Amino acid sequence: xxNLLIFITKYNAFFLFLIFELSSIIIYVKYNSFxxxxxxxxxxxxxxxxxTQINGLYDYLSLKEVxxxxxxxxxxxxxxxxxxxxxxxxxRHKINDTVFKTQYEYIDAKVINNSTNHSYNYITINRGSKxxxxxxxxxxxxxxxxxxxxNVTQHLANVQSMLNKDTRFSVMLANNRExxxxxxxxxxxxxxxxxxxVTNNAQPKLGEMVxxxxxxxxxxxxxxxxxxxxxxxxxxxxxxxxxxxxxxxxKLQYVDVVDYKFAKEQEGLEALQKKDD
Amino acid sequence: MIRTIIIxxxxxxxxxxxxxxxxxxxxxYNLSTPYLYILFILLLPFExxxxxxxxxxxxxxxxxxxxxxxxxxHAAACVILALVRVMFIxxxxxxxxxxxxxxxxxxxxxxxxxxxxxLVLTLFHHFFLFNLEVFNLSDIQFxxxxxxxxxxxxxxxxxxxxxxxxxxxxxx
Numbered sequence: 001x002x003n004l005l006i007f008i009t010k011y012n013a014f015f016l017f018l019i020f021e022l023s024s025i026i027i028y029v030k031y032n033s034f035x036x037x038x039x040x041x042x043x044x045x046x047x048x049x050x051x052t053q054i055n056g057l058y059d060y061l062s063l064k065e066v067x068x069x070x071x072x073x074x075x076x077x078x079x080x081x082x083x084x085x086x087x088x089x090x091x092r093h094k095i096n097d098t099v100f101k102t103q104y105e106y107i108d109a110k111v112i113n114n115s116t117n118h119s120y121n122y123i124t125i126n127r128g129s130k131x132x133x134x135x136x137x138x139x140x141x142x143x144x145x146x147x148x149x150x151n152v153t154q155h156l157a158n159v160q161s162m163l164n165k166d167t168r169f170s171v172m173l174a175n176n177r178e179x180x181x182x183x184x185x186x187x188x189x190x191x192x193x194x195x196x197x198v199t200n201n202a203q204p205k206l207g208e209m210v211x212x213x214x215x216x217x218x219x220x221x222x223x224x225x226x227x228x229x230x231x232x233x234x235x236x237x238x239x240x241x242x243x244x245x246x247x248x249x250x251k252l253q254y255v256d257v258v259d260y261k262f263a264k265e266q267e268g269l270e271a272l273q274k275k276d277d
Numbered sequence: 278m279i280r281t282i283i284i285x286x287x288x289x290x291x292x293x294x295x296x297x298x299x300x301x302x303x304x305x306y307n308l309s310t311p312y313l314y315i316l317f318i319l320l321l322p323f324e325x326x327x328x329x330x331x332x333x334x335x336x337x338x339x340x341x342x343x344x345x346x347x348x349x350x351h352a353a354a355c356v357i358l359a360l361v362r363v364m365f366i367x368x369x370x371x372x373x374x375x376x377x378x379x380x381x382x383x384x385x386x387x388x389x390x391x392x393x394x395x396l397v398l399t400l401f402h403h404f405f406l407f408n409l410e411v412f413n414l415s416d417i418q419f420x421x422x423x424x425x426x427x428x429x430x431x432x433x434x435x436x437x438x439x440x441x442x443x444x445x446x447x448x449x
Contacts, residue, residue, distance in 0.1 A: 016331040017360040024335065024356055028349025028409065047343050054298050115345075117304035119410055122346045158346070187419065188307050 048156045051113040051124060059253075066253050073142040104219050105259040107131055109139075112156075116163055116190040116250045123147060123159040125255060133157050138217030138258040144224050144246040145169060145212060146255050157257075163190055163249055170216045171195065171224050174209035178202035182210065182224055182243065190249050193225060194232065198239040204230060210243050217260055281322060281380075289337065292317050297344040309426040313434045314341055315402050318358055319395060322380045323370065327363060334359035347410070354406035361401045365394065383439035395435050396428070403428050 008015055059066075109131075113124035127133050129152050139146040139159050147167060151158035160167055163184050172179040180198035195210055208227045214220030229242035296314040304310050318334050325333075338352030345351065366381070369390065383391045403424045411420050 013327045013331075013360060013363045016327050017356060020331045020335045020356040021353060021360075024338065024349045024352035026349070027339075028347075028353055031348040051344075115301065117307065117310055118345070118347070120347070186416070190307070 048112070048124065048153075052126065055110075055112045062251065062253065065251050069142055069253070076142070103261055105261065107133060107257040107259060109133075109157075109255050109257055111252050111255060114161075114249070114252055116161075117188070119165055119188065121161040121163040121249075122150075123161050123252065123255075125157050125159060125257070126155065127257065128153050128155040128157050130154050132259065133257055136217070136263065138260070139255050140218065140222050140258060141247055141252060141255045143248070145218060145222055146247060146249075146252065148217060149257065159255075161249065162193065162245065162247070169218070169224075170213045171210050172213040173198070173202060173204055174211045174221075175205075176202060178204075179213050179215070180238075185242065191244055192228075193243045193245055195227070195241040195243045196238070198241065200237075200239060202239060204239070204241060206230060217263070218258055219260075285317070285321065288320065289317050293337075293340055293344075296341060301345070305426070305430065308423050309430045310423075311427065311430040311434050312403065312406070313431060313438070315355065315358060315399065315431070316435055316438065318355060318362060319398060319435070320380055320382060323366060330359050330363070331356060350409055351406065353409055354402050357405045358398055358402040361398055365397060369394075382442070383436075384442070384444045391439065392432075392436070395432055399428050399431050399435070400424070403431070 107127055109125040109127040111123055112126050113122075115121045115123075123139075123146070125139070133149060133152055135149055135152055137149045139149060145162060147159045147161045147164070148169075149157050150160045162169075162182075165184060168181050168183050170179060171182045178198050178201070180195050182193050182195050185192040185194050198204070204227055206227055206229075210224045210227065212218040212220060212222040212224060223246045225243040225245040225247075227241050228244045230239075232240055232242045292314045296312065300311050300313055314337065317337055318330075321330060321333070334355040335352050338350075338355035339348075341351040341355075342348050370381075379385050381391070381394060386394070407420050407424050407427070
């Protein structure tokens with residue numbers, strides 16, 4: 001027993017190393033597979049508040065870009081005034097119509113934390129469960145799709161960015177409506193994504209728009225990006241293409257969270273089908 | 278003693294702030310990302326007991342993780358860094374003969390020792406950090422180039438900060 005104690009004190013560095021290394025690996029493995037539903041992330045109170053304050057400072061630095069994007073957004077809105085169904089200036093916007101039932105609602109939010117240079121990027125926004133945000137909602141910006149809500153607190157929410165190796169969304173080619181899915185590219189470039197699993201019958205062209213398919217969280221036709229390379233490495237049974245995102249993720253400032261009203265219904269229905277299989 | 282504690286607490290806060298609000302936004306060509314915050318562990322006094330060194334490294338890592346949304350990743354890399362630090366100092370530094378709690382700074386230890394020290398330790402830290410983050414050996418070439426270039430960037434920043442706080446008269 002005494003020899004053991006002497007042994008442990010002599011090599012204390014190694015044992016301390018073992019203890020702390022094991023605990024951090026356990027934390028790492030545990031909280032990264034469980035969708036980050038942990039205390040240690042940026043939607044918790046302290047880090048969230050700090051980010052909000054520092055973000056106030058960053059805002060001044062990018063006023064010009066924000067102005068430009070707002071002007072562009074304004075022009076776009078004026079073009080589609082009649083059907084401007086969803087864009088709103090206040091937190092929520094509802095249309096009471098007896099013929100049309102609101103299918104998508106949009107909640108505007110501001111990005112208070114964002115990264116583009118890791119393998120798994122996340123965005124924190126300043127709206128939470130109090131504003132009606134729940135886990136699983138899609139997030140878009142004026143220019144295109146941004147990501148998906150994965151974690152919500154009262155005032156803040158965590159968004160799994162498009163720039164995340166786990167992110168996949170159902171999309172289609174704008175012209176001939178061939179569907180596939182989009183994921184982030186392999187070389188961590190924040191402007192490039194990969195469009196996967198398009199059938200060989202599709203005849204995509206360089207520069208063609210890629211838009212959302214409407215099969216999942218987003219309404220149909222939200223832009224995703226443009227095809228910039230038809231023959232990246234890989235592929236085989238189906239076509240793969242390189243897509244340049246229409247959203248500039250490094251300058252993301254304001255986003256809209258999409259509340260798909262029938263999400264629960266669709267999920268329930270599709271779960272039934274799975275049970276039958 | 279009290280002075281050392283205050284200086285180190287201040288250093289902890291300042292380095293975390295710089296890392297999280299400034300360096301987090303910096304990446305050169307998607308390859309080179311600086312992690313200056315490890316300077317806190319590098320600059321702890323030689324006589325820091327192991328029982329304090331490892332928890333400090335762990336806490337520093339967790340603090341950075343809280344802002345980077347990667348629970349455990351930086352903590353693991355920092356604890357490895359602490360072990361390498363202990364071994365490196367055991368091999369290269371004669372512990373006796375120092376008075377008034379010396380720190381492994383550029384001004385006390387001289388350029389050659391300090392440069393080897395930060396280069397080796399930064400390489401170890403970045404190697405484990407990037408490999409743990411990617412967790413995949415298929416892109417090893419890309420990961421390795423990221424490690425080397427990030428190490429260069431970090432070492433560069435550490436040297437600059439070492440020169441900024443250079444005090445000639447402390448040199449022995």
